[in-house]
Amino acid sequence: MAKGILFVVSAPAGCGKDTILEQALSRDINLHYSVSATTRAMRPGETDGVSYHFKTRDQFEQMIARNELLEHTEYCGNYYGTPRRAVEEMLENGKNAVLKIEIEGAANIKKLFPEAVLIFILPPSMEELERRLRKRGTEDEPTIQKRLEQAKTELSFAKNYDYAITNGDLEKAVDDLVAVITAESFKVSRNADLIERLTAK
Ligand code: 5GP
Secondary structure: OOOOOEEEEEOOOOOOHHHHHHHHHOOOOOEEEOOOEEOOOOOOOOOEOOOEEEOOHHHHHHHHHOOOEEEEEEEOOEEEEEEHHHHHHHHHOOOEEEEEOOHHHHHHHHHHOOOOEEEEEEOOOHHHHHHHHHHHOOOOHHHHHHHHHHHHHHHOOHHHOOEEEEOOOHHHHHHHHHHHHHHHHOOHHHHHHHHHHHHOO
16 A cells, blocks of 8 residues: 655644635545644633643653654644654555644654655735734733744745645635645555566566
8 A cells, every 4th residue: 555645734723724725624635634742822712632742751751751742842832743643644545644844843853754745834925914914812912923924934935845835715725725735645656566566577
C-alpha cells in the first residue's frame, strides 16, 4: 500500500486556518488531522483529545524525554508538539496526515520528512488581517498590534513553503487547499509502486 502524504499547514493568527482546515477535513480526500499536545489552557469549545491533548508542563517534558514527539516548540510561553506515533501510524496505513503547526515546527518537519508538503495560508492584505483581528473583539489594542507584528514575521517565512493559499473567500480557500492535496496524490513519485507493478514483466 502506498504511504500517506504528510501535509503541514501554517498561518498567522486571524488568517482563518482553523476553519479552512476543518472544512477540508470534512471532504472525501483521505485527510486525517494530527492532534497536537500542548501545555496551554483549554479554551471554551475545545475538547481534550480532539482539539489538543492538553498536558501539564511535567507531562509534556516527559513526552520530550521519552522521544514521543516528532517536533516541539515553545510558542507564546506554552509548549506545543506533534505526537510521533499517531502521525507515523497514519502514514504507514496510507492515510494523508495534516499538521496545523507554526513555522518553526514546519521547518523541523521538513527536515525530518523532506517529502512533506508545506502549505501556508495568507491573508489577502495586512489591512484585511487587521480588520479580522479586530472583529474577533477578544484582544485589546496593544495585543492586536503585537499580533500584526508577529504575523509579518511569520509571513516572511512563507517563501520556504511549497504552496501559498490566499484566504480572501473562505469557500475558495477550502477548494484551493483540497485541490493542492488532491494534486499531490497524483504525483508520479507517489504512484511509483503501481507503475512498477503495471510494467513488471
Ligand atoms: P493556538 O494556541 O492558537 O491553538 O496555537 C498557537 C500556535 O501553535 C498556532 O500557530 C498553531 O498552529 C501552533 N501549533 C499547534 N500545535 C502545534 C504543534 O504540535 N507544534 C508546533 N510547532 N506548533 C503547533
